Amino acid sequence: MHTHPTRRTLLLGAVAATALGACATSGADDDSEAAKGETTADNPFGAPADAPLEVVVFKGGYGDQYAVEAGTLYKPRFPKADVDHKGIQRVGEVLQPRFISDDPPDVVDNSGAGRLDLVTLVSSGKLTDLTELLDAPSLDDPSKKVRDTLMPGVVEDGTFDGKVFVLNYSSVLWGIWYSRSLFARNGWTYPTTWAEMLTLGDEIKKTGVAPWTWQGKFPEYMNDPLVSLAAKAGGHELVRSVDNLEPGVWRSPSMLAAAGAIHQLAVRGHIMPGSEALSHTEAQNAWSKGQAAFIPCGSWLEGEQQQVTPAGFDMVLGTVPALTGADKLPAGAVMAASSESFLVPAKAGNARGGLEYLRILFSRKVARGFAQNSRALPVVTGATDGLTLTSGLASTAQTAEAAGASMFGYRFRTWYPPLAKALDDATGELLTKRTTPEKWAERVQKAADAVAADSSVTKQKR
CATH class of the missing domain: 3.40.190.10 (Periplasmic binding protein-like II)
Incomplete structure (x- = not known):
């Protein structure tokens, strides 16, 4: 979180x-x-x-x-x-x-x-x-x-x-934001699985709208859907394992699959060109202008954008779609x-x-x-x-009411800032196709192992 x-x-x-x-x-x-x-x-x-x-x-x-x-x-x-x-x-x-x-x-x-x-x-x-x-x-x-x-x-x-x-x-709450009115005009339906997300992205591209933008100067924004996908696949146990610095968790099948899913946005050209150079406000303003259909963000987005969002935009928060057909958490689970x-x-x-x-x-x-x-x-x-x-x-x-007990939240960002920084840097490389999901996982796992081995760092436990 x-x-x-x-x-x-x-x-x-x-x-x-x-x-x-x-x-x-x-x-x-x-x-x-x-x-x-x-x-x-x-x-x-x-x-x-x-x-x-x-x-x-x-x-x-x-x-x-x-x-x-x-x-x-x-x-x-x-x-x-x-x-x-x-x-x-x-x-x-x-x-x-x-x-x-x-x-x-x-x-x-x-x-x-x-x-x-x-x-x-x-x-x-x-x-x-x-x-x-x-x-x-x-x-x-x-x-x-x-x-x-x-x-x-x-x-x-x-x-x-x-x-x-x-x-x-x-x-x-963290999720993926979209304009309900934009979707209604185009007959688009918010996806429930990541496969549907990629298929919809291909369709959106045909209209001249970028499927996604993101706050490239602050990669933690795209880390939110990534670790949410992993949590849905691996369940609360995976979330605890990440926070507890358990060996190999960043190379686990759920985490690798999540990194691969996010990587596909770059591979398939679903990200608005130039997004990696944008600040949070620049990316959010482009999205509010209808230049992109999706943007990852926390639930502060509406308040942050209220001065520039056009009337009738009707922004809503969508939960991160399911990663696999065998996710351990339900579709409505949300990071909070x-x-x-x-x-x-x-x-x-x-x-x-x-x-x-x-x-x-x-x-x-x-x-x-x-x-x-x-x-x-x-x-x-x-x-x-x-x-x-x-x-x-x-x-x-x-969304909060529907999620109920299936809400989840990571704490490593607060507990271990060096790990959070390493994750941000690695995901920035992943979204610009300068690394692969496998190398991403190795890089983040190395950072987690370094924190775990550092006796000067006070360890927390869930």
């Missing part, structure tokens, strides 16, 4: 990781208790009445209006406290020096390209354990804990070494996870206020606003009840 996925991955360099690691602290047990007020039923964390609160949020496809609203609701509860909200890009570049110097903001949305490496932050003791927040009464219903208002999997997604350091805000990672730094000057801000952020009121403005599913249960949903968001909600 992308956790995020978010979303587009750009790793911090080794120097950054070393610098953060060299400044290890004791984490949640050392979170500056100097800024603490009276603990009450309305103020369960003892947030100080007059301490300023600094919130830094990644302002990407979701915007940051929902985070601004949470700050607006924080203010009446603590009238003497100034709330400093910053919506920025490239969170890692901006905040890395502040984490190193132990002068971080009070709340951070660590998302987007160039985000901070969560594994490094956790291993360096830079984050506050959020268990206290999860066990606090929710703002909507004090009889329920915050953890009981979240969708399944959200707490797990933010758990490292048995402790919860991150709470993700958006429920993300939570993303948009909120955290409270261990050295925050107002960590108590940071926890209270997150309690407000994860309320149903703020989450409903997020769904309406960002066209994305929040992780707060019931937040979209009664809302009129757009085509993309409605298809995402319907």
Whole structure:
């Protein structure tokens, strides 16, 4: 999964990781208790009445209006406290020096390209354990804990070494997007198998429309359908094997078949020329203009494209088709996870206020606003009840409901960034026909084996 996925991955360099690691602290047990007020039923964390609160949020496809609203609701509860909200890009570049110097903001949305490496932050003791927040009464219903208002999997997604350091805000599904109106005009039917996908691609080419485009500068986008195909064929067991760095899994029949399936898009000329040089926005804009029929993306796509998508485009999320006739997961299975990672730094000057801000952020009121403005599913249960949903968001909600227990999600991207980078590079070569599926598998397996053998890397287990 992308956790995020978010979303587009750009790793911090080794120097950054070393610098953060060299400044290890004791984490949640050392979170500056100097800024603490009276603990009450309305103020369960003892947030100080007059301490300023600094919130830094990644302002990407979701915007940051929902985070601004949470700050607006924080203010009446603590009238003497100034709330400093910053919506920025490239969170890692901006905040890395502040984490190193132990002068971080009070709340951070660590998302987007160039985000901070969560594994490094956790291993360096830079984050506050959020268990206290999860066990606090929710703002909507004090009889329920915050953890009981979240969708399944959200707490797990933010758990490292048995402790919860991150709470993700958006429920993300990954699939293949298409325009329902374009398909209706041409009499096309969304494929249920990969063989049907290739046959339909040949038909689409005849109309002058490219069957596919992709965000070539960020190969992880095309990795999503690839590892989804593998998961459908190999089942939950394969997903666990990948995350657990089990030997040979990247050379398994399911993974090789998935790489071969994606490779066929390039071999058969189904990819819009020049796609490998496109950024995510450039590829998505070309798709929104009808230059290509399919694009792989997470469920943030509609919100990210809402300013440029023509009226009547009617975008919808399609699940990745079945790879074989004997897939272990059903056709409706979909890769899903939570993303948009909120955290409270261990050295925050107002960590108590940071926890209270997150309690407000994860309320149903703020989450409903997020769904309406960002066209994305929040992780707060019931937040979209009664809302009129757009085509993309409605298809995402319907897909999630239909998938049920067959949802799956990988965690290696968050746990092992070097492996994720190696996979991205290999898939970039695969989609430009500069490598074969077999060589792709060998390359990625070599990277996985290197991570497994590196004693300096903390291993996670599913």
